[in-house]
Amino acid sequence: MSLPSLILRYALFALLATVANLATQRAVLALDASARGFVLAVLAGTAAGLVLKYLLDKRWIFFDAATGARAHGTRFTRYTAMGLVTTAIFWGMETAAFRIWGTELAREAGAVLGLAIGYVVKFHLDRRFVFTGALAGARA
Numbered sequence: 001m002s003l004p005s006l007i008l009r010y011a012l013f014a015l016l017a018t019v020a021n022l023a024t025q026r027a028v029l030a031l032d033a034s035a036r037g038f039v040l041a042v043l044a045g046t047a048a049g050l051v052l053k054y055l056l057d058k059r060w061i062f063f064d065a066a067t068g069a070r071a072h073g074t075r076f077t078r079y080t081a082m083g084l085v086t087t088a089i090f091w092g093m094e095t096a097a098f099r100i101w102g103t104e105l106a107r108e109a110g111a112v113l114g115l116a117i118g119y120v121v122k123f124h125l126d127r128r129f130v131f132t133g134a135l136a137g138a139r140a
Contacts, residue, residue, distance in 0.1 A: 006061065013056040014119040021049035021115065022108060042094065046087060049115075054079050061123075062131035075130055082125040086118030093117070 001009075028041035054076055058064045064075065090111065097110025 010057075010061055010119075010123060013053060013061065014115070016056065017049040017053035017119075018112060018115050020052050021045040022111060024048040025111075038098075042091060046090070050080065050083060057126065058131070062126070064131050064133075066133070078130040079126060082129055083118075083122060086122040086125070089118045089121070090114035 022045060024047075025041040025045035028044050029037055031037065032040065057079075058075065066072075066075065091114070093114025094107055094111040097113075098107035100106065
């Protein structure tokens with residue numbers, strides 16, 4: 001796969017995961033707009049985006065053909081571990097924007113910026129530590 005195609009595909013998947021994340025957050029916040037609801041929204045949104053992005057990256061970015069519970073478990077565990085740092089970037093940006101400006105628009109803008117930065121970092125971590133045995137289109 002060409003580098004421009006890889007970048008476009010990765011960006012599209014990041015956008016899909018971002019939309020899933022924010023839609024999940026909105027759904028949770030619609031049920032509970034308290035501080036507790038905010039924490040639950042961030043956690044639920046992160047989980048939704050993480051699972052979607054893992055499935056898309058595994059198949060369409062890194063072309064990982066490994067199957068079975070063990071292979072998925074190992075890779076998903078590594079994928080999640082690599083996401084801890086990038087999740088901190090995302091949560092920090094989202095929370096800071098919300099605490100500074102106190103609006104939903106600011107919260108979502110902070111989330112989008114944090115996710116964008118996090119996804120760039122995550123791509124490099126995943127390529128190096130998660131999908132090492134795959135026929136990674138990322139090595140093109």
